[in-house]
Amino acid sequence: MSALEVDALSGGYAPGRDAVRDVAFTAEPGQIVAVLGPNGGGKTTLFRALLGELPIRRGEVRLAGRPAYVPQTERARLDFPVTALDVVLMGAYGRTPWFRRIARADREAAASALERVGLAGEARTSFGALSGGQRQRVLIARALLQQAPLLLLDEPLSGVDGVSAARIEALFGELRAEGRTLLVATHDVRQAGEWDRVLCLHGRQVAYGPPATTLTPGTLRETYGAELIVLEGGGRAVEVGHHSHEH
Amino acid sequence: MLGWLTDPFASPIVQRALVELLILAVACGPLGVWVLLYRNAYAAESISHGMLPGLVLAALAGAPLLLGATGGVLVAAAGIALVARDQRLGPDIGVAVCVSALLGLGGLLALSPDSPPRLQELLFGDLLGVSGADLAVAGALAAAVALALAAGHRPLALVGFDRGSAPSLGARPLRWELALLAILAVTTVAAVQGLGNLLVVALILAPAAAALSLARRLPVVLLLSVALAALAGAAGLVLSFHLEVAAGASVALCAVAIALPALLAPGRMGH
Numbered sequence: 001m002s003a004l005e006v007d008a009l010s011g012g013y014a015p016g017r018d019a020v021r022d023v024a025f026t027a028e029p030g031q032i033v034a035v036l037g038p039n040g041g042g043k044t045t046l047f048r049a050l051l052g053e054l055p056i057r058r059g060e061v062r063l064a065g066r067p068a069y070v071p072q073t074e075r076a077r078l079d080f081p082v083t084a085l086d087v088v089l090m091g092a093y094g095r096t097p098w099f100r101r102i103a104r105a106d107r108e109a110a111a112s113a114l115e116r117v118g119l120a121g122e123a124r125t126s127f128g129a130l131s132g133g134q135r136q137r138v139l140i141a142r143a144l145l146q147q148a149p150l151l152l153l154d155e156p157l158s159g160v161d162g163v164s165a166a167r168i169e170a171l172f173g174e175l176r177a178e179g180r181t182l183l184v185a186t187h188d189v190r191q192a193g194e195w196d197r198v199l200c201l202h203g204r205q206v207a208y209g210p211p212a213t214t215l216t217p218g219t220l221r222e223t224y225g226a227e228l229i230v231l232e233g234g235g236r237a238v239e240v241g242h243h244s245h246e247h
Numbered sequence: 248m249l250g251w252l253t254d255p256f257a258s259p260i261v262q263r264a265l266v267e268l269l270i271l272a273v274a275c276g277p278l279g280v281w282v283l284l285y286r287n288a289y290a291a292e293s294i295s296h297g298m299l300p301g302l303v304l305a306a307l308a309g310a311p312l313l314l315g316a317t318g319g320v321l322v323a324a325a326g327i328a329l330v331a332r333d334q335r336l337g338p339d340i341g342v343a344v345c346v347s348a349l350l351g352l353g354g355l356l357a358l359s360p361d362s363p364p365r366l367q368e369l370l371f372g373d374l375l376g377v378s379g380a381d382l383a384v385a386g387a388l389a390a391a392v393a394l395a396l397a398a399g400h401r402p403l404a405l406v407g408f409d410r411g412s413a414p415s416l417g418a419r420p421l422r423w424e425l426a427l428l429a430i431l432a433v434t435t436v437a438a439v440q441g442l443g444n445l446l447v448v449a450l451i452l453a454p455a456a457a458a459l460s461l462a463r464r465l466p467v468v469l470l471l472s473v474a475l476a477a478l479a480g481a482a483g484l485v486l487s488f489h490l491e492v493a494a495g496a497s498v499a500l501c502a503v504a505i506a507l508p509a510l511l512a513p514g515r516m517g518h
Contacts, residue, residue, distance in 0.1 A: 051414065051415050052414075053414050053415075066415075067415065068415060069412050069415040070412075071409060071411050071412045075409055075410075075411050075412070076408060076409040076412075077284075077407065077408050077409065080284065080404075080407060080408045080465075081284075081459065081462065081463055081464055081465045081467075081468050082404070082408060082464065082465060083463070083464060086464065086465070087408070090401075090404070090405055090408070090416055091416065093401040093402070093404075093405060093416055093417055093418070094416055094417030095417075096401070098397070098398045098399070098400065098401060099398075126463055139412075142416075146415075146416070
């Protein structure tokens with residue numbers, strides 16, 4: 001069975017104004033899917049739809065299991081009184097009855113999730129005292145604790161430091177090898193080229209397929225419109241103007 | 248020195264007041280922490296002020312204050328929810344409009360020649376007039392609040408920390424935001440007999456603000472808020488006894504005095 005099947009998906013936040021439409025693709029276990037598109041192009045809306053949180057949704061979504069979601073790090077509160085480990089443990093809240101302590105197995109899994117993202121030493125550090133890249137890694141560790149077959153990551157590599165980016169990319173490779181499916185919203189076309197599938201969104205689905213056939217100059221121009229800055233003529237190395245994070 | 252601290256509690260009246268305050272501390276402290284984490288301090292102030300007409304009507308009708316407080320809170324909450332639905336205005340304006348109107352209405356009713364002169368008691372409570380029955384009611388309501396906050400601890404944390412991800416982690420934001428307001432309303436009703444609808448806000452917000460600036464982890468913050476609220480209650484009673492000032496106001500001032508150093512020190516709530 002596929003990890004994720006989307007068929008004729010359209011939807012948005014208000015009636016008559018679809019933020020994303022005509023999305024149809026299938027992702028297999030062990031695939032990393034890059035989700036490309038301009039700001040406001042529908043990346044976050046697609047994730048909301050897959051999470052079942054979009055107010056208006058038409059079409060079909062079939063999931064192998066409940067997905068885990070990794071938000072952009074600036075969405076989380078920095079003044080909340082929690083440590084890095086506390087945040088990771090939130091991944092187990094959904095399966096813990098309110099009158100029970102978090103299970104020992106989950107506490108051990110939380111510690112090893114922090115280790116996987118390279119932050120075992122920061123378990124007791126306040127979340128707000130971590131760097132942006134470290135916070136992103138904590139949120140990824142929280143998603144790991146959810147033990148979801150499908151992970152939706154909203155621009156996990158935007159604005160993170162080099163160490164964090166390298167660690168996150170290495171982790172993506174490990175998760176792929178474990179047979180998990182990752183949907184990664186990104187602005188980095190070069191990086192998308194290293195993954196298994198590319199989904200181009202611009203209010204609607206522009207293209208879906210392996211990077212070799214999807215990341216063409218024509219498709220990218222259609223996806224990004226005026227935001228696109230082509231650095232090199234051969235259609236290989238392409239960078240995209242990176243503006244605000246407003247959605 | 249010890250006598251100075253214990254003398255006030257020789258009287259059964261002050262003893263009952265202390266028990267009332269300790270009961271309220273268990274509900275008000277942790278509730279205040281959540282209210283501040285949800286940036287809902289304005290709503291806390293407003294809900295308690297908005298129930299004044301209900302209190303006055305109950306006083307006029309000779310009905311239990313608890314009944315008036317409950318009705319008043321429900322009307323205030325419904326009014327705020329109704330006005331806040333208008334996206335152009337936003338929730339703050341909805342709250343401001345409703346609360347000003349309700350406070351004005353309450354004042355109008357209370358100051359009319361036919362009203363018994365009890366407005367002061369409604370606004371500032373009657374800590375030293377608390378009866379055994381009042382204690383039982385406050386105890387039951389405070390226990391319900393503490394239980395609700397314990398049961399909702401994890402979803403409240405999920406929503407407060409990261410609203411956008413909360414649903415995927417198993418907590419519905421709107422449900423818990425409304426639940427917090429409902430708990431706030433119950434707490435306000437529980438506290439109205441002792442502290443009145445103006446001073447209860449101090450016992451909810453001040454110890455919580457201090458606890459948030461002193462501790463780094465949620466469970467510690469919550470326990471600390473109870474301890475500080477209880478401390479404010481006891482200190483307020485001692486001071487009011489020796490200085491012969493109003494007990495409720497003295498407790499409120501002590502709560503703020505405890506919070507002040509913590510708030511002025513460079514800490515986490517500052518940013």
